[in-house]
Amino acid sequence: MIPMISVRDLTVRYGATTAVDGLTMELAPGRIYGLLGRNGSGKTSLLSVLAAYRRADGGSVEIDGVDPFENARIMRDTVFVRDTLDVPEGDRVGKVLDFHARLRPRWDAGLAERLTEAFGLDRRKRVSALSRGQRSGLGVVLGLASRASLTLLDEVYLGMDAAARSTFYRELLDDYLAHPRTIILSTHLIQEVADLFEEVVIIDRGRLVVQEETDTFRARGVAVTGPAEAVETFVSGRTVLGRQSLGGVRQATLYGGLGDEEERRAEQAGLSLAPVGIQDLFVHLTSGEHTPEAVR
Numbered sequence: 001m002i003p004m005i006s007v008r009d010l011t012v013r014y015g016a017t018t019a020v021d022g023l024t025m026e027l028a029p030g031r032i033y034g035l036l037g038r039n040g041s042g043k044t045s046l047l048s049v050l051a052a053y054r055r056a057d058g059g060s061v062e063i064d065g066v067d068p069f070e071n072a073r074i075m076r077d078t079v080f081v082r083d084t085l086d087v088p089e090g091d092r093v094g095k096v097l098d099f100h101a102r103l104r105p106r107w108d109a110g111l112a113e114r115l116t117e118a119f120g121l122d123r124r125k126r127v128s129a130l131s132r133g134q135r136s137g138l139g140v141v142l143g144l145a146s147r148a149s150l151t152l153l154d155e156v157y158l159g160m161d162a163a164a165r166s167t168f169y170r171e172l173l174d175d176y177l178a179h180p181r182t183i184i185l186s187t188h189l190i191q192e193v194a195d196l197f198e199e200v201v202i203i204d205r206g207r208l209v210v211q212e213e214t215d216t217f218r219a220r221g222v223a224v225t226g227p228a229e230a231v232e233t234f235v236s237g238r239t240v241l242g243r244q245s246l247g248g249v250r251q252a253t254l255y256g257g258l259g260d261e262e263e264r265r266a267e268q269a270g271l272s273l274a275p276v277g278i279q280d281l282f283v284h285l286t287s288g289e290h291t292p293e294a295v296r
């Protein structure tokens, strides 16, 4: 069964550092989530608790209604791939794959073999001898071929070239469509991967900033350009994420979307409207000018 995930007031601390700070969210089963956040925003810490790699310091995480920590059933059906790879460095690729084949009840040997070949992995090579991109490739093989109901992929593309990344995205989507499960993909390559996400989850300084359908989120960003004064009159009272000026021309990035009537009003005021890409929206929302609550 694909699990429902409930995170309530989750806190993760490392000594004096609070990595996840009272985060609450619900993730419906069977979707691809894009987990976005700046460096150090708490993505890996959050995923580590979901994967039962560590315990919450406060609040709770429930997967299928139960705490995943030390729960063998949940852990067997959860795969967490991160850049450290977490496999014995001295083992050969073939041994790592065979071990996971025995460990994972839904392991797809055919998919594993195809991906191993696509990423140029030699089964006889030791993990320690793999290049950075090949290590990532091995992580992707383990992540996808495990076919776990909860698949957590934390920046798994490090060092992969463009062709390998494109293979990864294609295989992930194909396999997800054929075998639905919950996939959480953390990435900094937002532009490149955004089309894969059904929902976007943005965290900043350990707190939830946005959780929304990707299309709804995409529609929230509008760039308003025109004479500075007209732009300011139009945006007054709205959430402005950023402003740029060149001579007398100003561009303001609005958050919240515009209705038909407002679009007409902008046109009448001589202003031009343009969509804002997900990556730009993300940068604005996490650039430090806004507290997480300011845009919710």
Ligand SMILES: Nc1ncnc2c1ncn2[C@@H]1O[C@H](COP(=O)(O)OP(=O)(O)OP(=O)(O)O)[C@@H](O)[C@H]1O
Pocket: 014, 017, 018, 019, 037, 038, 039, 040, 041, 042, 043, 044, 045, 046
């Ligand atoms: N083992 C640790 N010991 C001490 N502090 C840690 C440890 N792991 C993470 N942190 C701190 O917790 C915060 C969140 O880190 P985390 O790795 O969860 O962020 P992230 O969003 O995954 O970052 P990145 O995008 O750079 O991978 C950071 O301030 C980091 O320095």
